[in-house]
Structures are given as C-alpha cells and as structure tokens.
Amino acid sequence: MHSTEQSLKAAEGLLAARFGGSPALTNPEDLGGSGASLVLRCRVSPNPFLQERTIVIKRLPKVEEAESADDAPVEFDADELALIREIVAYQYTNTLPEKVRPGPLLLAYDVAERMLILSDAGDGANFTEVLQLPDASERRSAVRKLGRALGRMHAASFGDAASYQTLLKRQCQKFNINPGTVVDSDIDIANLINEGIELVRGNNIEIDETVLKFAREAMERQGRPDVRSFTPFDLTPDNIMVHKQVVFLDFEWASFRDIALDVACVIVGFPQDDTTPALTDEECTEFLTAWTAEIGHVWPTARDADRVAHVLMATLIGWAFISLNMLHQGQQMSRKATRRVIYAEEPAQSAPRDLLEMLPEQASDMATTVDAINRFALRFDNEDFEPVVRFTQRLKRALARQGGHPMTSTSANR
Known part of the structure; x- marks a missing residue:
C-alpha cells in the first residue's frame, strides 16, 4: 500500500x-x-x-x-x-x-x-444519501437532475465512438500494447447475460420464451453501434455526486455501450450496490421524463414511449441475469465486483449450480432488482410484459426463501 x-x-x-x-x-x-x-x-x-x-x-x-x-x-x-x-x-x-x-x-x-x-468535484451529497432522504420532493428533484445529466452525456457523445477509439489507440501505442488487450479486459455484458440464463435453467426455474427474447435482444444490442454513447457503466450511488449539477465519478469501466444500460441500472436500484432501494414508480417516471427530454433529439426512438418501454424491458431483463450471474460467482453486488468475475466460453460445469447459495443481504439486493422489473412491467398494458411478470414472481418467491425482500422507501408505495 x-x-x-x-x-x-x-x-x-x-x-x-x-x-x-x-x-x-x-x-x-x-x-x-x-x-x-x-x-x-x-x-x-x-x-x-x-x-x-x-x-x-x-x-x-x-x-x-x-x-x-x-x-x-x-x-x-x-x-x-x-x-x-x-x-x-x-x-x-x-x-x-x-x-x-x-x-x-x-x-x-x-x-x-x-x-x-x-x-476536485467538491462536497455535494452522493446518491446514497439522496435516496435515503425522507423528503420525497427532494428525492424527485435529485432524480430529475440525474435523468437530465445522463441524457445530456448520452446525447453529447452519441455516435462519437470513433473519437474514443482514437484516444484508446493512442494510449496503446504509447505503451506498445495491442488495443485488443484493453478491450478484452473489459466487461463482456452479453456473455454475463448468457451465463445468467444458463444458471437459471440449471436451477430448473422456468424462463418464458418471451423473457428469453428480451434477454437475447439485450445481448444483441451490445454489438450495435447505433445505440451507443459514452457510459460510466459503474453507476453506483456513491459514484454520483449531486451539486448544482450531477457529477459522475470513477470511470474504470467507462466505454461506449448501449445507452439503455445506464437507464435500466438506475430503474432497478443500482444492482452493483446493495445499500439503496429502487426508485419508486413516481421517481421512475420523473427520471425517464428528464432523460428522454435530453436524448430525444439524437435518438428519435426516445419520443415513442412504448418503444422506450420495450427497449428498457429488454435491458432490465439483461440486468436480472447479469446480477444473478455475479451473485452466483460469489460476489457482493458492490463496487468493482465485475473485475473479479471470471468469463468463459461456456459456463463452468464444475461450479455449484444452486442459484440460492447467497447471503440474505445479497438475496435482498437481488429481490430489489427483481421487484423493480416486476413493477415496471405492471405499469404498461403490453401483453409481452405479462410473461415478465410471471418470471419475476417466480424469482421473487425463490429469493424470499433465502430471506431476500426488496428494500423499500420510507415514503413510497412499492
């Protein structure tokens, strides 16, 4: 040290x-x-x-x-x-x-x-503190600021991945390393989702075909250049400071990725962090309204509420499988857990297959994620979301047996 x-x-x-x-x-x-x-x-x-x-x-x-x-x-x-x-x-x-x-x-x-x-980013409140405020109006104000900040960042960097890649190549040339080495050390989101699917199947938990389609769409989006912007990915509440404007800290996992990842991450209550609840339905609406207002001029899809809901549902399902996979690897859903996840071409057959071998606090954090997805699905009159409701209810029952109950806000109806 x-x-x-x-x-x-x-x-x-x-x-x-x-x-x-x-x-x-x-x-x-x-x-x-x-x-x-x-x-x-x-x-x-x-x-x-x-x-x-x-x-x-x-x-x-x-x-x-x-x-x-x-x-x-x-x-x-x-x-x-x-x-x-x-x-x-x-x-x-x-x-x-x-x-x-x-x-x-x-x-x-x-x-x-x-x-x-x-x-120096200063001494503003971090989002862990914000989400624990008793005043609902203060939380909603901070959530709107977060939505605007993410939207502005996504809009300003949308379609600019070539500039980022140029900077990466320059750094790699400086240190005489292959850019692929740096890229390969990054997070393989599609692989994490796929391993999560295999883990759930291996535990004989039914996955509806519609849920699988959403998961596959989330995987496919990771390779699409037309949905990418700069994203920190490591969006944990203690990495988000609220001043007059929102400041994001810690870019170890930052890159150009699917913009829906950041948005879904906030909706499900920051699945890399086990200290904060998911947004209430009202806060979720405030957050999404602020984000879409900023991103709509470069991503026209944002103006179509039904299409946004579909994209976010795919990404939310992706987050569920990512989170389950990471917990199965024995990791707390905390900062930098992803660095220690071992990626493989195929899921390790020798690994214990019991999905529910997790601590109560891990189960509670996972239950918060699953409950947020369930509530998001129930908000829309969409027949494709009905299988999601059934799937999340099955997962919630399994997690409840481990002492996992979703974290709740002191003033919100969940």
Missing part, C-alpha cells in the same frame, strides 16, 4: 512535470477509495501554471514486480489495464463542453506510478 507521504511527493513531481513550477500539496484528506486504492483530496499551493486550488489523487495499490529480460515486452496487470481505460475515458470526457461534461477533469496521470490526478 502506498503511503500518503509517498503519494503526495509523487503527485507533486507529476504536476510539476505537467504544468511547470513547484506545486506543493498539503492538507491531505482520505476520501476512501474502492478496495485498496488510495484517494486523497489535497490543497495546492498558489501556482501560476495551475488554476486548481484543490485536487484529487487516485492511486492504485502497488504490486510486486516480477523479474524479466530487458527486451521482454511490458505486461500490464488487470488494474493497470483498467487504469488505461479510465485515462482514455477522462481524456474523452475532457473534450466535451463543460455543461455536458459528466465528471472531473484529468489533470495528469502516470501509469507506472499507478496514479491519476483529477480536478
């Missing part, structure tokens, strides 16, 4: 090399990084070359270096590949206009030091 003193010294050198002068960093505040990562907020001494007065240092834990021949190619571990993805994501978002920029500015980085230096 890097010490605070060592990290401050390394960051000072990195800022000096990037901006000039002799910046001094003081008053370090530990912001609590994910896993063993170190995240510090520091004050910056006055510097004519650097306008920021506070900055955030993010540093991944160091690893033991293996001995290798001088002419051997440099190998990057999973954390370093994730860091390169995050660098590219920040470089891309830094090119967006300020009013639609989703996160902090990337000021400097050093892959060898496993370090990023970012502008």
Whole structure:
C-alpha cells in the first residue's frame, strides 16, 4: 500500500512535470477509495501554471514486480489495464463542453506510478444519501437532475465512438500494447447475460420464451453501434455526486455501450450496490421524463414511449441475469465486483449450480432488482410484459426463501 507521504511527493513531481513550477500539496484528506486504492483530496499551493486550488489523487495499490529480460515486452496487470481505460475515458470526457461534461477533469496521470490526478468535484451529497432522504420532493428533484445529466452525456457523445477509439489507440501505442488487450479486459455484458440464463435453467426455474427474447435482444444490442454513447457503466450511488449539477465519478469501466444500460441500472436500484432501494414508480417516471427530454433529439426512438418501454424491458431483463450471474460467482453486488468475475466460453460445469447459495443481504439486493422489473412491467398494458411478470414472481418467491425482500422507501408505495 502506498503511503500518503509517498503519494503526495509523487503527485507533486507529476504536476510539476505537467504544468511547470513547484506545486506543493498539503492538507491531505482520505476520501476512501474502492478496495485498496488510495484517494486523497489535497490543497495546492498558489501556482501560476495551475488554476486548481484543490485536487484529487487516485492511486492504485502497488504490486510486486516480477523479474524479466530487458527486451521482454511490458505486461500490464488487470488494474493497470483498467487504469488505461479510465485515462482514455477522462481524456474523452475532457473534450466535451463543460455543461455536458459528466465528471472531473484529468489533470495528469502516470501509469507506472499507478496514479491519476483529477480536478476536485467538491462536497455535494452522493446518491446514497439522496435516496435515503425522507423528503420525497427532494428525492424527485435529485432524480430529475440525474435523468437530465445522463441524457445530456448520452446525447453529447452519441455516435462519437470513433473519437474514443482514437484516444484508446493512442494510449496503446504509447505503451506498445495491442488495443485488443484493453478491450478484452473489459466487461463482456452479453456473455454475463448468457451465463445468467444458463444458471437459471440449471436451477430448473422456468424462463418464458418471451423473457428469453428480451434477454437475447439485450445481448444483441451490445454489438450495435447505433445505440451507443459514452457510459460510466459503474453507476453506483456513491459514484454520483449531486451539486448544482450531477457529477459522475470513477470511470474504470467507462466505454461506449448501449445507452439503455445506464437507464435500466438506475430503474432497478443500482444492482452493483446493495445499500439503496429502487426508485419508486413516481421517481421512475420523473427520471425517464428528464432523460428522454435530453436524448430525444439524437435518438428519435426516445419520443415513442412504448418503444422506450420495450427497449428498457429488454435491458432490465439483461440486468436480472447479469446480477444473478455475479451473485452466483460469489460476489457482493458492490463496487468493482465485475473485475473479479471470471468469463468463459461456456459456463463452468464444475461450479455449484444452486442459484440460492447467497447471503440474505445479497438475496435482498437481488429481490430489489427483481421487484423493480416486476413493477415496471405492471405499469404498461403490453401483453409481452405479462410473461415478465410471471418470471419475476417466480424469482421473487425463490429469493424470499433465502430471506431476500426488496428494500423499500420510507415514503413510497412499492
């Protein structure tokens, strides 16, 4: 683990090399990084070359270096590949206009030091706190802000995947690595959904053909360039800060993906996080109205409420199978769980097949996701959603036997 003193010294050198002068960093505040990562907020001494007065240092834990021949190619571990993805994501978002920029500015980085230096996003409330507010009107206001922020980000980046790929190729050339290596280290969403389907089948839980069609559509959308925008993917409540506008943090899993993934993720209550409830029906309506208002001019489908509901249902079903698969792998639905998921061409036949081998809190989190999908399906007069209702009710009964009950809001009807 890097010490605070060592990290401050390394960051000072990195800022000096990037901006000039002799910046001094003081008053370090530990912001609590994910896993063993170190995240510090520091004050910056006055510097004519650097306008920021506070900055955030993010540093991944160091690893033991293996001995290798001088002419051997440099190998990057999973954390370093994730860091390169995050660098590219920040470089891309830094090119967006300020009013639609989703996160902090990337000021400097050093892959060898496993370090990023970012502008300070401030001290706004995170979405975990927002979703626990007793005042329903405050929550609805924050949910609308989230919908607008996601919509603006999706609209501003829609159809711009080529720019992102150019930045990725430049980073890979810089470190003499194949771009495919970085891409292969990313999340394979379609494979996660497929493994989730096989897991449910292996536990003799009936999946209606209509539900399978929705799941296959979610898988197929992952390969479609016409539905992609920049998305953080790791949309957990503690990665979302609410100021005058919403700020997204942590882009380790950011890329160009199906825009419906972010939207469905919010609706089902952030399935990577087990601390917050799903949105109420009223909050869901506020959120979707705000999002569609921002995205409609570049994605005309958003103006068709029935079509949006169909797309979101496919993605919600996809999230259900993703979540079940991740829990089956033994992972808490928390930040960075996906990094430890093992992908395979075929589901591991030697793995335990009992879907219900999970802790009560895991079952409760999964029940929240399933309940949100069930409520979403019941809101629409659509015969294709009826099998979804039956499927989610079967899953809810199975999860209830494990002590899994959906998290509820203090003021909402669920």
